[in-house]
Amino acid sequence: MDVQKVIDQLGGRHALQSLLGVGPSAISNYITRGCFPRRVQSIIDTALQDTPHHNQLHNPNANSTSSTTLTPPRIIHPTHGKRIALIIGGGIAAYKALELTRRLQDHGFHITGIMTKSAQQFITPLSLSALSGEKVYTDLFSLTDEAEMGHIRLARETDLVLVVPATANLMARAANGIADDLASTILLATTAPVMMAPAMNPAMWSHPATQDNLARLQSRGVHIIGPDSGDTACGEDGEGRLTSPQDIVAHVRARLEPDRSSLALSGKHALVTSGPTIEPIDSVRFIANHSSGKQGHAIAAALASHGATVTLVNGPVTIDPPTGVKLVSVETAQEMHDACMAALPADIAVCAAAVADWRAQAPKNHKIKKQAADSMTLNLVKNPDILAALGTHEQRPTLLVGFAAETENLEANAQQKRIAKNCDWIIGNLVAVSSGTNTSDNLVFGHDKNTIMLVRDGTSEAWPKMRKTEIADKLVAAMIMTLNETVADKEPANV
Numbered sequence: 001m002d003v004q005k006v007i008d009q010l011g012g013r014h015a016l017q018s019l020l021g022v023g024p025s026a027i028s029n030y031i032t033r034g035c036f037p038r039r040v041q042s043i044i045d046t047a048l049q050d051t052p053h054h055n056q057l058h059n060p061n062a063n064s065t066s067s068t069t070l071t072p073p074r075i076i077h078p079t080h081g082k083r084i085a086l087i088i089g090g091g092i093a094a095y096k097a098l099e100l101t102r103r104l105q106d107h108g109f110h111i112t113g114i115m116t117k118s119a120q121q122f123i124t125p126l127s128l129s130a131l132s133g134e135k136v137y138t139d140l141f142s143l144t145d146e147a148e149m150g151h152i153r154l155a156r157e158t159d160l161v162l163v164v165p166a167t168a169n170l171m172a173r174a175a176n177g178i179a180d181d182l183a184s185t186i187l188l189a190t191t192a193p194v195m196m197a198p199a200m201n202p203a204m205w206s207h208p209a210t211q212d213n214l215a216r217l218q219s220r221g222v223h224i225i226g227p228d229s230g231d232t233a234c235g236e237d238g239e240g241r242l243t244s245p246q247d248i249v250a251h252v253r254a255r256l257e258p259d260r261s262s263l264a265l266s267g268k269h270a271l272v273t274s275g276p277t278i279e280p281i282d283s284v285r286f287i288a289n290h291s292s293g294k295q296g297h298a299i300a301a302a303l304a305s306h307g308a309t310v311t312l313v314n315g316p317v318t319i320d321p322p323t324g325v326k327l328v329s330v331e332t333a334q335e336m337h338d339a340c341m342a343a344l345p346a347d348i349a350v351c352a353a354a355v356a357d358w359r360a361q362a363p364k365n366h367k368i369k370k371q372a373a374d375s376m377t378l379n380l381v382k383n384p385d386i387l388a389a390l391g392t393h394e395q396r397p398t399l400l401v402g403f404a405a406e407t408e409n410l411e412a413n414a415q416q417k418r419i420a421k422n423c424d425w426i427i428g429n430l431v432a433v434s435s436g437t438n439t440s441d442n443l444v445f446g447h448d449k450n451t452i453m454l455v456r457d458g459t460s461e462a463w464p465k466m467r468k469t470e471i472a473d474k475l476v477a478a479m480i481m482t483l484n485e486t487v488a489d490k491e492p493a494n495v
């Protein structure tokens with residue numbers, strides 16, 4: 001193989017570094033050896049099929065040391081370019097297929113939407129087409145659609161058929177081989193794997209007819225995702241809720257990803273803290289903060305999706321843990337500290353939790369009575385600093401990343417925290433509290449988006465505002481790059 005030619009075709013050495021998440025010396029090694037390692041070959045093959053787009057990866061500012069706004073590293077997911085035929089059934093949960101489309105696209109999937117007639121009662125083909133950037137198919141007997149992309153091609157030229165929401169009706173038709181519209185015809189004609197995420201009224205779900213259909217579909221290899229339990233749209237409580245888009249994405253990725261041992265973080269252990277800690281004052285009161293765990297959980301999910309074994313230590317949160325991580329749930333800072341130390345050794349540790357710096361010196365195990373006096377004093381003592389403890393631990397993780405939630409002087413405070421806690425990176429975020437009349441742009445706690453500054457040794461990069469899931473993906477891309485540089489720098493140049 002002409003390694004240099006491939007590098008040129010992919011936009012040069014910088015572009016290939018970004019693509020593979022490796023440092024300059026790794027590229028030199030590939031040129032010297034005249035071949036690429038097996039673990040990166042599939043990424044290169046995919047990128048070669050997509051070269052015009054791929055050339056945009058080249059970012060000459062990648063090593064800038066100023067705190068200007070930079071385009072964060074882009075990651076090419078192992079599933080990049082895979083095609084999904086997304087069949088949307090007619091249920092109230094159909095609107096969640098729009099969010100799902102976005103999340104799947106975040107991971108490089110191409111989505112072709114197919115909507116049943118009833119689905120169009122809930123969302124329009126136009127909204128799905130605007131999101132997916134592709135034509136949406138609705139009609140089995142459309143002359144133009146059949147000429148462009150017939151139903152057999154739709155069914156065959158895909159890596160996966162995903163049905164969301166899978167209604168009782170759609171499941172029944174698929175189970176019985178009925179092909180009376182475009183969606184059911186595709187389900188009958190496809191040779192690709194099929195996944196269904198059911199959503200319906202709990203009584204319909206538990207009905208023997210639906211359960212029989214479910215068993216039939218499963219016996220034919222259809223992968224069923226959920227449904228979850230809880231309040232359903234019809235007001236009844238029970239099994240029948242659509243699984244969250246995040247979990248559906250995790251199932252899809254697990255199915256379509258190549259061999260996990262070839263993933264960039266395979267064999268690495270990552271420790272992530274997330275959410276708040278709560279510190280009891282008495283049997284009913286506690287000190288807490290507004291952290292939701294969204295940022296930390298997104299990082300844990302991104303690390304896991306790149307093959308890392310992830311231990312997620314979270315304080316009390318209401319969001320679900322990402323699929324495939326080892327979850328350790330704690331309440332107090334001391335418990336979080338102990339769980340983190342017990343999880344070592346780790347190659348990567350990311351402390352995204354908002355840990356209470358203080359706890360009540362003597363929490364009462366009964367409810368403290370209201371006193372006659374107008375004030376009361378609560379004695380606080382310092383909690384252990386988990387990040388700092390990891391920074392000085394004899395099993396210090398190779399890459400130690402902390403966060404800094406600041407209300408002012410973000411860069412200076414973040415740099416100072418990085419040094420004080422002996423960590424490699426600090427992710428600074430300017431935060432404001434989302435309460436009262438606050439109209440600040442910096443609503444971070446509990447929100448889906450964040451604006452961060454990545455502070456490393458002597459450098460800082462302000463990233464544009466983006467979704468916490470996107471930040472997580474890009475941070476993990478940068479982590480892979482850094483870890484590979486460390487490894488490549490240790491490799492002899494001519495092997």
Ligand code: PMT
Nearest residue numbers: 291292293294295351354355385386387402403405445446
């Ligand atoms: O959970 P979300 O709603 O998605 O919000 C995300 C977030 C705002 C909570 C997150 O992005 C964030 O900024 N987390 C760190 C919040 C924080 O406690 O910052 P800090 O500046 O007080 O702490 C600095 C670092 O030390 C953090 O990595 C923190 O996890 C760590 N720390 C702090 C105190 C302590 N006792 N132990 C620690 O490990």
